[in-house]
Amino acid sequence: MYDFDEIVPRDGTCSIKFGDLKKINPNASEDAIPMWIADMDFRCAPEILTALHQRVNAGIFGYSSADGRYYDALGKWYSTRYGIEIKREDVVITNGVVSAINHLVKILTKEGDGIIIMTPSYGPFDRAAKGAEGRVPLYNRMIYRDGCFEIDWDDLEEKAKMPSSTLLILCNPHNPTGRVWSRQELERMRRICADNGVRIISDEIHSDITRTGIDVVSMLDVASDDPSVTVCTAPSKTFNMAGNGMSNIIVRDPEIRDQLRRACSASLSPLSLAATTAAYDSGAAWVDEMRAYLDGNFEYLRSFLGREFPEACYKIPGATYLAWVDMRSLGLDDSGLEDTLAAAGVLIEAGGSFVDNAEGFVRINIACPRSVLAEACERIKKAFKG
Ligand SMILES: Cc1ncc(COP(=O)(O)O)c(C=O)c1O
Structure with a gap:
């Protein structure tokens, strides 16, 4: 039994949430x-904290990269919770989902391209589109009915058919509405995109945090082996370690993967590696x-x-x-x-x-x-x- 009633003081932790x-x-x-x-x-x-203490006790924090234990733990998480096999070679580790999306938008689109975003939307998707020169965000407004948000399919299709549209940034599940997309909805989105040459970035950072009994379907599953779909995952929300700045981007297109790796190439934080390995290995x-x-x-x-x-x-x-x-x-x-x-x-x-x-x-x-x-x-x- 873990204690979620505990009030954990945040003074002196440089927390943005509790800052000024x-x-x-x-x-x-x-x-x-x-x-x-x-x-x-x-x-x-506590499993994560123990791993961090052990890593601190090692006493040296030199340049670091992910080892076999890291990929084994990540693979175990996705196979047991989602029934998905994550191929080690497809994973690009970055220091955050938002920075990965910023790079991916520049890699996957060119000036003049339209980028579809379902609204209401998480702000950084829009900023990624507007921050890449000449790209234009296209808002696919969701329909709010009886307390639920639904996709406007006609509008999505219309936007995907626009010759300039080349990318959909999907939030699966959706922030801020908390909507979990069904397999049928995800298949329909993918079909519309595939028919119109629109690539997909599926941001799945919230996928592990569902109400008990509800499962998220990953685009990795819906679009298995499709190189036009890139999926962003991270331990940050799931295990409450957003400040560790570590995310796993699953990129199946080898050219895109190389470009993203070049854009993000850096040594990884040794503490984040230890924490993420422990989280995926024993945080369930x-x-x-x-x-x-x-x-x-x-x-x-x-x-x-x-x-x-x-x-x-x-x-x-x-x-x-x-x-x-x-x-x-x-x-x-x-x-x-x-x-x-x-x-x-x-x-x-x-x-x-x-x-x-x-x-x-x-x-x-x-x-x-x-x-x-x-x-x-x-x-x-x-x-x-x-
Ligand atoms: C949908 C979504 N993507 C990405 C992020 C942030 O990801 P990161 O901290 O890895 O950049 C958030 C944080 O709230 C989010 O809600």
């Missing part, structure tokens, strides 16, 4: 609860208990919203630890929502922190001890109901 809260929102109260950036407040699995029990704890947090939030804000029409998402709540009935714009909640002592991100199609929604990171969530709910209630 006034910089995040000048209205933030002194004691504001940070529920914004996507890292968790849970202590890492911690992850499953953490998921069960999150199930409880989502249930807590759902019943709070149902009781106090029934008009919010909230549904528990299949994945992520991020609640995406429709607050449009309050009639506030995004800054109004963020500022009101910050002043009441809860730091969240409203629609404006995401890309398109998000006005009036808030994203609340609920990967925290239940007592912290309970206090945040009280503050949310006070903020809007006095």
Whole structure:
């Protein structure tokens, strides 16, 4: 049994989430609860901490690269949890998914190309498209119906057919909505892309964090051996070690792989290698208990919203630890929502922190001890109901 109720102090840890809260929102109260950036407040699995201590005890931190144990652990994770074989030669280790996507966009597209993004979207996808000279993001707006986000298939097809479209950046599962795509949906996306010569980057960084009983289907499985599909994975969200900066990008096209390797070639952090190896090798029990704890947090939030804000029409998402709540009935714009909640002592991100199609929604990171969530709910209630 692991303890997810523990309040782990973050003072002196250089945490961005718990850093200068006034910089995040000048209205933030002194004691504001940070529920914004996507890292968790849970202590890492003891299996990972032990591996880190052992590595520290070795006493030297020279230039390092992944060894057989690293690839064996990664392979074990994907074969046992997803039934997928990860070929060692397909893996490019980078210091983050976002930096990998930035490089991949430049490698996979050229000036004038259109890059399809489903919105509301995680900001860095848009920035990757806009940051590569002459590329144009094309927003495939999801349809919000009865608390659920659906793909606008006609629009996706139309955008994929545009001669300039060459890339879809997919979020599987989806941040910020928490939507888990079904196999049929993923097959349909892939078919539309393949028929129109559109490559896919599938960002699967959130795929391990699902509600108990829900499984994510990887694009690696849907598009087995298809070189036009690249999949981004990482231990960072799963094991709460985002600061370690390590991700595994599965690139099946050898030319693209070489280019990405050249763009990212660097020695790896010896501590991140030790932590990631231990995480994939022996972190499964911690992850499953953490998921069960999150199930409880989502249930807590759902019943709070149902009781106090029934008009919010909230549904528990299949994945992520991020609640995406429709607050449009309050009639506030995004800054109004963020500022009101910050002043009441809860730091969240409203629609404006995401890309398109998000006005009036808030994203609340609920990967925290239940007592912290309970206090945040009280503050949310006070903020809007006095
Ligand atoms: C969909 C998605 N991709 C990537 C990242 C960040 O990845 P990294 O820290 O490896 O760059 C996040 C973090 O919130 C995310 O939500």
